[in-house]
Amino acid sequence: xxxxxxxxxxxxxxxxxxxxxxxxxxxxxxxxxxxxxxxxxxxxxxxxxxxxxxxxxxxxxxxxxxxxxxxxxxxxxxxxxxxxxxxxxxxxxxxxxxxxxxxxxxxxxxxxxx
Amino acid sequence: xxxxxxxxxxxxxxxxxxxxxxxxxxxxxxxxxxxxxxxxxxxxxxxxxxxxxxxxxxxxxxxxxxxxxxxxxxxxxxxxxxxxxxxxxxxxxxxxxxxxxxxxxxxx
Numbered sequence: 001x002x003x004x005x006x007x008x009x010x011x012x013x014x015x016x017x018x019x020x021x022x023x024x025x026x027x028x029x030x031x032x033x034x035x036x037x038x039x040x041x042x043x044x045x046x047x048x049x050x051x052x053x054x055x056x057x058x059x060x061x062x063x064x065x066x067x068x069x070x071x072x073x074x075x076x077x078x079x080x081x082x083x084x085x086x087x088x089x090x091x092x093x094x095x096x097x098x099x100x101x102x103x104x105x106x107x108x109x110x111x112x113x114x
Numbered sequence: 115x116x117x118x119x120x121x122x123x124x125x126x127x128x129x130x131x132x133x134x135x136x137x138x139x140x141x142x143x144x145x146x147x148x149x150x151x152x153x154x155x156x157x158x159x160x161x162x163x164x165x166x167x168x169x170x171x172x173x174x175x176x177x178x179x180x181x182x183x184x185x186x187x188x189x190x191x192x193x194x195x196x197x198x199x200x201x202x203x204x205x206x207x208x209x210x211x212x213x214x215x216x217x218x219x220x221x222x
């Protein structure tokens with residue numbers, strides 16, 4: 001099976017712009033979670049989508065949003081970018097999103113906001 | 115708010131040494147604790163622990179969970195330079211909460 005894929009791998013934006021990141025989970029997986037990783041804060045949970053519905057949400061402002069399509073692919077959008085949004089954005093897929101399942105991470109999208 | 119704390123933040127040892135990494139947590143509705151290894155790419159899964167006192171082992175790596183004292187340890191014996199990485203601990207409740215990781219550096 002192909003692994004989790006994320007596009008683009010690298011992105012440079014300026015403050016105030018918006019960005020859309022894409023994640024394709026492992027075939028057959030229905031749960032996609034998004035994380036932000038920064039050197040100071042570590043990995044922080046953004047949200048989880050399952051069957052096109054947001055199932056869980058972390059403590060991020062409304063500028064961070066996401067959606068999931070019927071083929072389980074997910075997108076994450078960040079509007080009005082701030083310098084502090086520079087980070088590695090990881091998505092992870094699971095079959096059903098249960099605690100008993102392993103979560104598989106994609107390679108991440110590294111976003112730099114200037 | 116769920117909280118996961120890892121210690122030490124960083125560790126430098128010589129090849130062949132044994133290391134113990136710590137993870138303590140405070141979460142509501144604990145379901146499982148996971149360990150990941152992260153090199154210059156996405157985290158890769160090491161162990162999932164759900165029951166206290168049962169050691170999970172994979173080669174030179176092993177891990178155990180204590181649900182009464184709310185912590186887990188990850189042991190690596192006979193360390194090699196390839197073990198250099200950030201080791202992440204995460205706890206699942208309603209969501210997955212990660213610690214900030216332990217940066218392990220193995221000196222040849």
